[in-house]
Every structure is written in C-alpha cells, then in structure tokens.
Amino acid sequence: MASCKKVSALQKEQIQAWFESFDTVMTDCDGVLWTGSEAIPGSPEIINRFRALGKRVFYVTNNSTKHRREYKDKVDKLGFGGDLEDIIGTAYLAATYLEDxxxxxxxxxxxxxxxxxxxxxxxxxxxxxxxxxxxxxxxxxxxxxxxxxxxxxxxxxxxxxxxxxxxxxxxxxxxxxxxxxxxxxxxxxxxxxxxxxxxxxxxxxxxxxxxxxxxxLGKPNKLMFEIVQRRHPGVVPERTLMIGDRADTDILLGKNCGLQTLMVGTGVHSFEKVEEWESSSDPEHTRLIPDMYIDRLGDLLDLVSHL
CATH class of the missing domain: 3.40.50.1000 (HAD superfamily/HAD-like)
Incomplete structure (x- = not known):
C-alpha cells in the first residue's frame, strides 16, 4: 500500500539522504511558488537554495496564456531566478511538438x-x-x-x-x-x-x-518531462523531484515518468485528501499519493539549514 511521508517528521539524516537522492527539480508554479502576483513566503529562497546545493530547477506549468518571456519576467521579479530554457509551459510544448x-x-x-x-x-x-x-x-x-x-x-x-x-x-x-x-x-x-x-x-x-x-501535451502526460530530457540529456527520472500542489496533474506526472514526488499544501490538494487516498482501495487513488508532503515549500528552509 502506497504511503506518503511528512517531511517535517523526518530526522536530519533522513532529510539529508532525501536531498542527496535527486539532482533535478521540476516544480509547478501557481499554488506552489506563488499565488497570483505574490510569491508564497519562503518559496523564492528555497528555489535558490536548491540551486546553491547544485540542483537544476525547471518551472513546469500547464498555463498556456503566457509566453516563456513573460514567465521569465515574473520569476525574476519575484526573486526565483533561472534562465528562459528552465521554463517549460504548454505553449512552448505545442510549438516544440510541431517542431520535433x-x-x-x-x-x-x-x-x-x-x-x-x-x-x-x-x-x-x-x-x-x-x-x-x-x-x-x-x-x-x-x-x-x-x-x-x-x-x-x-x-x-x-x-x-x-x-x-x-x-x-x-x-x-x-x-x-x-x-x-x-x-x-x-x-x-x-x-x-x-x-x-x-x-x-x-x-x-x-x-x-x-x-x-x-x-x-501538458501534465500529467509524459511529454513535459520528455522535453526536459531531450533538451538536457543528463536528467535522470529516478533522480528528479516533481513538486506540485495538485495530485491529478503534478503528482501524476511524476508517477507516469518514474520521478520522486513532493506535494505542498498551499494549492489545490491537502494532506487530508492524501490520507483519504491512502485508505482507498481504488488503484487510481493510489497513483495520486505523493512520496512526500510539506505544508509549504518554504518550510524546507529550516529543515535543510544544516546541508
């Protein structure tokens, strides 16, 4: 039976081992990093902490209403940073699919x-x-x-x-x-x-x-991760962490591609919902259960201060 671990309940050694188990981070945006035009407290700092620890960060979103340049302006303004090629949206996926x-x-x-x-x-x-x-x-x-x-x-x-x-x-x-x-x-x-x-x-x-x-094209279908792999051959599924607030898109993308998964509670789904899925006998619910859960992405900051 699949189960989800709360990061806040892990020991320092377990958190260190977890962080050492992934090199690449793919993160959803709205509900994870920001809400509307405001960054969720602590999220810019942990994204930059990921990079300081040598991890590659990709922003992955199903939102097709913005060009990547608009997302680049937003991540810069809110303090997340990153390059244009780190942004994978569905508008870009559509153009890339036709090209490929x-x-x-x-x-x-x-x-x-x-x-x-x-x-x-x-x-x-x-x-x-x-x-x-x-x-x-x-x-x-x-x-x-x-x-x-x-x-x-x-x-x-x-x-x-x-x-x-x-x-x-x-x-x-x-x-x-x-x-x-x-x-x-x-x-x-x-x-x-x-x-x-x-x-x-x-x-x-x-x-x-x-x-x-x-x-x-978009989450939870595999193309988003496949595009990342094609553009960056060193990305390995089992050493990639997918972060999201929505199980049926973000977490399911991770499950479909063999990625590690982390759910945050600042968006669509809650830990109470995860517990419902854990007690369900429906195999479709099992696929929605993340590996890890944390109330807010920024809460990782104190937990990784020793790394």
Whole structure:
C-alpha cells in the first residue's frame, strides 16, 4: 500500500539522504511558488537554495496564456531566478511538438487560445478573429483557410461559436492534427463562491464539435518531462523531484515518468485528501499519493539549514 511521508517528521539524516537522492527539480508554479502576483513566503529562497546545493530547477506549468518571456519576467521579479530554457509551459510544448514531429512549416495552425500560444509560433500559426460572429444556419459566408492542417485548443477567454465551427471544420480534414495544451477542469479560487472554467472545458467543446480526441501535451502526460530530457540529456527520472500542489496533474506526472514526488499544501490538494487516498482501495487513488508532503515549500528552509 502506497504511503506518503511528512517531511517535517523526518530526522536530519533522513532529510539529508532525501536531498542527496535527486539532482533535478521540476516544480509547478501557481499554488506552489506563488499565488497570483505574490510569491508564497519562503518559496523564492528555497528555489535558490536548491540551486546553491547544485540542483537544476525547471518551472513546469500547464498555463498556456503566457509566453516563456513573460514567465521569465515574473520569476525574476519575484526573486526565483533561472534562465528562459528552465521554463517549460504548454505553449512552448505545442510549438516544440510541431517542431520535433516535423510539421510542415508551409502549413498553418488554427489556435483556439491566447497570445501565449501564438507568440511561441515563429513560423506557423493562423490566429482566429476574436470577435467573429456567426448566426446558426447562416455560416456559408465563412472562408476556411486551405493551408490549415492542425488545430490547437488551449485556454481561450474569448471562445465563441465561430471558433468552434472553424476548429471542427479544420479537424474534419483528412490527416489534420489535433493538439490540446491540457485538460484542467477548473482554476482553483479559494474563499470565493465562483467556479473558473479551466482549459479542459474549451478542449471538451472543440473535441465534442469535432468528434475526435486530441493529443494532450501538458501534465500529467509524459511529454513535459520528455522535453526536459531531450533538451538536457543528463536528467535522470529516478533522480528528479516533481513538486506540485495538485495530485491529478503534478503528482501524476511524476508517477507516469518514474520521478520522486513532493506535494505542498498551499494549492489545490491537502494532506487530508492524501490520507483519504491512502485508505482507498481504488488503484487510481493510489497513483495520486505523493512520496512526500510539506505544508509549504518554504518550510524546507529550516529543515535543510544544516546541508
């Protein structure tokens, strides 16, 4: 039966052995490092402590609304540091997937998404008109681009009937490629009685209209880690620590790739939830149990002061 250890309950020798067991850190961002525009106390310091101890740190996020340059500005402003190549987002994954699979650069990609996606596409993209309006039964005037052979579905605050119509039409073409950045159902909003739809709702709309399923790029699917490995051949699964606040994306990515996992309690899932999974007989719940848990990532600072 899988079980999770609380880092705070470990002895100094156990913490040292744990820290010596990984060379690479992959960390989710929102809910782990920051909330909105504010760093979670202690998180910048522990990220820099990881580096001081010789560990490579990668920021991995399912958020496709920002280009890596925007994330670079944020991590610098909040004191986390790192290089542009340390940032792995789903907008970057989409462009990298097309590059690595030899997508024809004379063709175009239709994007149901934001500028975070299109800024990663230096050669191929076809940006939909955000204000397009179509009356049902009166869509014959719409012109489809003959060069579009792929569709990417991502977070789109301006999703519309027009975009769904175009995306589904392009996906009806033989051989067309259908990618989705991720399928997160909601954005967590603590303390407010509102539900913020996530990318998964946009992807489901396009998928339903098209009658086909996409290739999903983001967590918990393996591509995010595989990209890190391809760009940095020295990265070894069993010596990589995946840190996250959400079990069904962050921790499951770690499980899917054979990584060590650490959950923090500053985001979506709590230790109480982990305990529920530990007592469950459902094998799917077992896969969500992290190896380690800590209330807040910054709490590691005092625990590793002796290293």
């Amino acid at each position: 699979t030899g997508f024809d650069k004379t063709k175009k990609v239709y994007v149901v998404g934001s500028s975070g996606i299109t800024q990663e596409f230096l050669v191929w993209f076809f940006q939909p008109d955000p204000d397009g309006h179509v009356e049902l039964g009166n869509h014959g005037h719409l012109k489809l681009d003959s060069e579009v052979t792929a569709v990417i579905a991502a977070m789109d605050l301006h999703i519309s009937f027009s975009k769904l119509l175009k995306a589904a039409s392009y996906l009806s073409r033989p051989g067309s490629l259908f990618l989705a950045t991720n399928t997160d159902a909601q954005f967590p909003v603590k303390g407010k009685e509102i539900v913020v739809p996530g990318t998964g709702s946009m992807v489901a709309a396009v998928s339903t209209a098209a009658g086909r399923d996409p290739i999903i």
